[in-house]
Amino acid sequence: xxxxxxxxxxxxxxxxxxxxxxxxxxxxxxxxxxxxxxxxxxxxxxxxxxxxxxxxxxxxxxxxxxxxxxxxxxxxxxxxxxxxxxxxxxxxxxxxxxxxxxxxxxxxxxxxxxxxxxxxxxxxxxxxxxxxxxxxxxxxxxxxxxxxxxxxxxxxxxxxxxxxxxxxxxxxxxxxxxxxxxxxxxxxxxxxxxxxxxxxxxxxxxxxxxxxxxxxxxxxxxxxxxxxxxxxxxxxxxxxxxxxxxxxxxxxxxxxxxxx
Amino acid sequence: xxxxxxxxxxxxxxxxxxxxxxxxxxxxxxxxxxxxxxxxxxxxxxxxxxxxxxxxxxxxxxxxxxxxxxxxxxxxxxxxxxxxxxxxxxxxxxxxxxxxxxxxxxxxxxxxxxxxxxxxxxxxxxxxxxxxxxxxxxxxxxxxxxxxxxxxxxxxxxxxxxxxxxxxxxxxxxxxxxxxxxxxxxxxxxxxxxxxxxxxxxxxxxxxxxxxxxxxxxxxxxxxxxxxxxxx
Numbered sequence: 001x002x003x004x005x006x007x008x009x010x011x012x013x014x015x016x017x018x019x020x021x022x023x024x025x026x027x028x029x030x031x032x033x034x035x036x037x038x039x040x041x042x043x044x045x046x047x048x049x050x051x052x053x054x055x056x057x058x059x060x061x062x063x064x065x066x067x068x069x070x071x072x073x074x075x076x077x078x079x080x081x082x083x084x085x086x087x088x089x090x091x092x093x094x095x096x097x098x099x100x101x102x103x104x105x106x107x108x109x110x111x112x113x114x115x116x117x118x119x120x121x122x123x124x125x126x127x128x129x130x131x132x133x134x135x136x137x138x139x140x141x142x143x144x145x146x147x148x149x150x151x152x153x154x155x156x157x158x159x160x161x162x163x164x165x166x167x168x169x170x171x172x173x174x175x176x177x178x179x180x181x182x183x184x185x186x187x188x189x190x191x192x193x194x195x196x197x198x199x200x201x202x203x204x205x206x207x208x209x210x211x212x213x214x215x216x217x218x219x220x221x222x223x224x225x226x227x228x229x230x231x232x233x234x235x236x237x238x239x240x241x242x243x244x245x246x247x248x249x250x251x252x253x254x255x256x257x258x259x260x
Numbered sequence: 261x262x263x264x265x266x267x268x269x270x271x272x273x274x275x276x277x278x279x280x281x282x283x284x285x286x287x288x289x290x291x292x293x294x295x296x297x298x299x300x301x302x303x304x305x306x307x308x309x310x311x312x313x314x315x316x317x318x319x320x321x322x323x324x325x326x327x328x329x330x331x332x333x334x335x336x337x338x339x340x341x342x343x344x345x346x347x348x349x350x351x352x353x354x355x356x357x358x359x360x361x362x363x364x365x366x367x368x369x370x371x372x373x374x375x376x377x378x379x380x381x382x383x384x385x386x387x388x389x390x391x392x393x394x395x396x397x398x399x400x401x402x403x404x405x406x407x408x409x410x411x412x413x414x415x416x417x418x419x420x421x422x423x424x425x426x427x428x429x430x431x432x433x434x435x436x437x438x439x440x441x442x443x444x445x446x447x448x449x450x451x452x453x454x455x456x457x458x459x460x461x462x463x464x465x466x467x468x469x470x471x472x473x474x475x476x477x478x479x480x481x482x483x484x485x486x487x488x489x490x491x492x
Binding site: 031052061168192199 | 326329330331336346348349431432433434435446448449450451452453454455
């Protein structure tokens with residue numbers, strides 16, 4: 001009945017989320033960012049709606065007029081490009097909010113990550129052309145002694161979050177993803193039940209290891225802010241997520257956080 | 261059963277399908293009529309152009325539309341001169357993209373339907389003194405109603421399943437451009453398989469019902485036609 005009322009309300013007035021502010025966020029934040037947004041809603045009463053895609057795609061969308069005043073990217077390359085294209089009167093800004101970590105997930109039937117890379121049939125990574133974690137994963141694999149063999153096993157997905165989907169549906173026995181898609185237990189407990197179950201299933205099926213940072217170029221998560229009169233509350237939200245109180249969240253999400 | 265965001269996406273999908281199908285019918289009916297009234301190289305070229313969305317991948321159309329609708333394009337600047345905002349990442353942009361993508365699904369059934377109206381019949385009616393308005397309302401409209409109906413339903417059903425082109429043009433913005441197909445993709449990415457199942461099942465059932473209803477209507481019309489012929 002509530003749904004029907006909403007449909008009728010939508011028929012009468014154009015069905016827009018006028019109360020929500022929009023932000024764009026890299027796919028590796030797909031599981032954890034909604035938790036942060038819920039906390040922000042509870043604290044301030046301001047509802048913020050995230051749109052997720054790979055950083056490269058979102059950057060393209062913003063260049064072509066997508067209405068996001070804040071973009072949480074997984075690579076400073078994209079935020080710097082957007083900053084260069086901003087005119088001085090737009091007062092655009094960028095900054096760093098954490099260094100992402102690459103993790104490798106592999107099926108339990110392999111003893112080690114090395115063994116998994118060598119004997120698995122498929123290795124899932126995000127598309128390196130527009131997904132920063134895909135680029136990092138490719139750089140890691142290219143350094144491996146078995147690279148010519150590994151290359152043929154790579155299965156690319158559109159973004160980092162879809163790698164998780166490929167792993168949970170058994171399409172690949174090894175996957176390289178952002179740590180934020182496999183957050184620490186404390187943060188996992190705050191996720192919706194269905195997501196917790198899927199992550200628990202993956203933890204039962206395989207092992208996760210953090211890939212040492214020296215094997216791939218730094219994944220510098222950066223924000224890009226472009227003031228918009230329609231979205232005045234976004235600036236406050238940006239300050240809120242960068243505040244020291246939120247550092248624990250970013251650490252639990254698998255980021256190495258420095259002073260902003 | 262459905263969350264507000266899901267109702268929103270469902271409504272937006274239905275609204276887009278309705279708007280784009282009705283607008284397409286209105287705008288392409290005169291063109292389909294002209295195309296059905298003869299054969300020439302010019303008509304064939306236009307026919308080929310109108311059928312392109314059927315063979316081209318949605319990414320080709322999406323790519324050109326993204327360039328055309330972005331705020332700095334000549335088209336958007338022209339719109340701005342008329343006081344209209346750039347169409348990219350807005351519902352109006354989705355309507356335009358859906359109309360282009362569904363063009364062949366409307367033009368071809370209309371063309372076939374109009375083509376079945378014999379020129380002799382039109383000429384005879386004119387000879388008996390019928391004016392153009394009477395021809396349209398009393399002859400062409402009743403005879404081409406099944407074709408109009410099929411064209412509308414095909415375009416409507418096709419728009420329900422759109423994904424690629426609307427994702428490129430609309431950007432998956434909740435409440436503004438997020439359609440049911442995009443929300444399902446979102447739920448899969450978020451590992452919310454239960455919601456993805458529910459929404460996919462809903463879309464499947466709805467699309468099946470629309471197509472089943474279309475075939476039932478067509479069957480009914482065929483039976484009606486046979487009865488009329490046997491009475492004569």
